[in-house]
Amino acid sequence: MWEKSMIGLQSLIKKSTPSSFAYISEKLGNAVFDKMDELACFVPGMLALGSSTYGPGEAEKYLSLAEELVWTCYNFYQSTPTKLAGENYYFRDGEDMSVGTTWNIQRPETIESLFYLWRFTGNKTYQEWGWNIFQAFENNTRIETGYVGLKDVTTGQKDNMMQSYFLSETLKYLYLLFSPSSVISLDEWVFNTEAHPLRIVTRVANEESGNPEEEYLLQVIPPHDVM
Known part of the structure; x- marks a missing residue:
């Protein structure tokens, strides 16, 4: 099942111009669109986890793709004035990425992937990216009683809701990103889709x-x- 899924996934990988951001295009029926949701940013973490079951050659192939995709996901955040990602992005020739739906509802997928890549590579860059995203949440969504989402990541306009998964997933993965690898070791534990x-x-x-x-x-x- 994994091997068959990877063939399908790799057929949807494209590169933007001019910066060559790798992204997963969206397939609906027979049509393919140059669009990627932030929700799809769990994929780099999935690939990193999957790479751990292969020998060096195949492992490097999947890990390299994971690193390319998570760089794109991180830039979903970095490309907006608030440094928080919108819900989805479009890729047009010569324009790299542009935000589509502009709300941010505190999703965990990019942080989740940063956690897995940190665990499997030890590269502190992923901690730095996670810290930058956390600071963006602090600067743009923190209120007296907690955290809220944004109606628009380009203006910083807030909504009035804190998602339950912000605590159970987004902040949990941020905590683990800065914890020793022995804390919930991936040799002993596996996370379900709700962390x-x-x-x-x-x-x-x-x-x-x-x-x-x-x-x-x-x-x-x-x-x-x-x-």
């Missing part, structure tokens, strides 16, 4: 027959037992 850590455990698949084959299981652990 809940599940412990990886093994057991003998067929204890009655004595078959030594192991199967991997996921065990839900209460949050207070993780940190």
Whole structure:
């Protein structure tokens, strides 16, 4: 399933002009559009995680693509006056990227990918990018009672809502981005799509027959037992 999905993904990768930002074009039916949502910025983290299961050659291929895509995602943030990303971006010849839907609703996907790339490469650049994004949230969305989204990342106009996933995902991945790798080690834990850590455990698949084959299981652990 992974290999087949990667073939499909790679067929949608394009480069912008003039700066050669790699992006994932959007396919609807038989039509392909030069548009990428911030939601798709989980992909670099997925690729980094997937690369860890390959030997050096294949691993480098997936990790290199992850690094290209996360650079694009980071520039979704850097390209606006508030340094916060809009909901989606269009890529037109000679224009690189331009923001489409201009709201920011505190999404975690780019931070998630920065976390995975930091864990797998040790490159402190990803921490620096994460810190810059956090500062943009602090400067543009912090209010007396918490944080809110933006109606428009080009003007800084605020909305009046803090998303639940801002705490459970966005800030969690930011915290982990600056934590030692031993904190929720990726050798022992896997995160679901809502950033809940599940412990990886093994057991003998067929204890009655004595078959030594192991199967991997996921065990839900209460949050207070993780940190």
